[in-house]
Amino acid sequence: MTEIQSIPQLVAGFEGELADQPLLVFDDRELSYGGAARQSAVLARQLLDAGIGKGDRVAMIFPNSPEFVVSWLAITRIGAVAVPLSTLATAWELGRMLSHCDARWLISADRFLNHDYGARLDSLLGLAGREQPLSLPAFPHLRGVWIWGRGFSGWPGRVDLTVAPRADADLLAAAEAAVRPADPVTIIYTSGTTSEPKGVIHGQGGFMRQAAKMAAMYPYEPGERCFTVMPFFWVGGLMTGVLTCIRARATVLCSAHKGRPLLDFIERTRPGYVLMWPNLAQAMASDPSFAARDFTFIKSAGVADRVFPHLAGHRRVVIGNSLGMTETAGPHTTILPYVPADMPDSMGPSAPGIEHRVVDLATGTVLGEGQAGELQVRGDTLMLGYVGREWQECFTADGWFATGDLCEIRNGHVLFHGRCDDMIKSYGANVSPAEVEQVLMDCPAVAQAIVVGVPHPQKSQVVGAAVVLKPGCALEVAKLLDHARGRLSNYKVPSVLKIIEETEIEVTASGKIKKHALAKMLAGVAS
Secondary structure (H helix, E strand, C coil): CCCCCCHHHHHHCCCHHHCCCEEEEECCEEEEHHHHHHHHHHHHHHHHHCCCCCCCEEEEECCCCHHHHHHHHHHHHCCCEEEECCCCCCHHHHHHHHHHCCCCEEEEECEECCEEHHHHHHHHHCCCCCCCCCCECCECCCCEEEEECCCCCCCCCECCCCCCCCCCHHHHHHHHHCCCCCCEEEEEEECCCCCCCEEEEEEHHHHHHHHHHHHHHCCCCCCCEEEECCCCCCHHHHHHHHHHHHHCCCEEEECCCCHHHHHHHHHHHCCCEEECCHHHHHHHHCCCCHHHCCCCCCCECHHHHHHCCCCCCCCECCCCCCCEEHHHCEECECCCCECCCCCCCEEEEECCCEEEEEECCCCCCECCCCCCEEEEEEECCCCCEECCCCHHHHCCCCCCEEEEEEEEEECCEEEEEEECCCCEEECCEEECHHHHHHHHHCCCCEEEEEEEEEEECCCEEEEEEEEEECCCCCCCHHHHHHHHHCCCCHHHCCCEEEEECHHHCCECCCCCECHHHHHHHHHHHHC
8 A cells, every 4th residue: 555644645646546436425415536635625725825824723613524524634735733623512612622722713514403503603702793813812823713504694704615715726735745744633632531621633644654554454445335423523433434445445425314314325325334333223223114124235334233134143243343542543453354262352463553561550560461451552653642731741751652441461462351540431432520520510509520431231331420519509400411411512411410418429448439339329310
């Protein structure tokens, strides 16, 4: 596979024999490779017109769509840094991330399904009637906002690719030529163990190396079609759903539909591979029309194999388990096409260019074969660092990153035993207990909030919260949940919340809260 070290080099290959091949099919819309190259070139030149250049951080709010792909490519091909933000984020969450990443520009969809991003941004920024460049004390670096879509009366700017940029093709080429593999390419926001946003910075070269590795590990052939539900604003969707398919010269399929229209879309577009979370696969299988459909064109659905009759029960998984995280741009272990018979829990050996070691949680001593401890990783697809943190805050002195995963290494394979911290995995996304606790504590009546993962038979975990009220205060659970919904994405809002007395909180001899006991209590509430 040809070595590609930057986005400009990647996009340069979109013309020629690839030009007419679909890069992305989104319901009834299609974006070809050539179309992505041409449209992103126009938008890139418009960004240059607006004064956006190398290193500037440009935030994006888009669902999985052609606009997401075009915007991300336009930003990164001129050396600016794309910062995709979650479409699930509330205005409060968007404000925290925009401020945290020092965004200079923002490009957003106008609306999608029941989400009105224009109204959400207006409530946050108060842009109606303002002129650009912006001057907002709460966001001192933000100079412009563009809406892609029908636009809104009084808004300062909108994306219109029919408008000829002043910056010509020569200026774009010069900007692209100045992009280096070491330059930052994107910042991905993910939940951390603190209440502060966690922005993971990746480099051009690291992202391109990871896309090449995954294209080599995945069984995609040129022209192959892959359906994904993974959001592009998180690393799983961006790397696995978009960039891996691009490197394999494949086509990404995605849809805004659910239920029967989604099944119609999959049956019509005939993907060879399906990437989705088990709960969505189960929901699809429960549709009355599912049994009568022919899905034999699907070669693998990974963890969702069991819902498709022709795949269920096969030991060959084609797209198997791996261990990965945002900080490593996705998988850092090799994706195996077969589950080893003697190690059914294997997450695979180290990926090419990646080193692993396991250390004792208490002492940091490197452990030997078969001993469980915290997994550390080092290699050529590791992040550059976190927004706002110095290098030594992110890595050990010799460059290792602590994953927080409890693992052992046996016969060269990494075996996963759980998380060292309290991160909650809900609806396929990471939820920081500290972030949810802070929001609950912002309610004047709340004295203490403890957030834990509560086991759930279909969703693995849901967010649970035990809340202690201040003396003399009364508060209904429904009102506290309304408070949380006003600040948090739906998947972060506690599914189970109980108001308890402080005496009900069990602690260890050293005074630490027994969170497993609280989780058990909340599981009883959920049932």
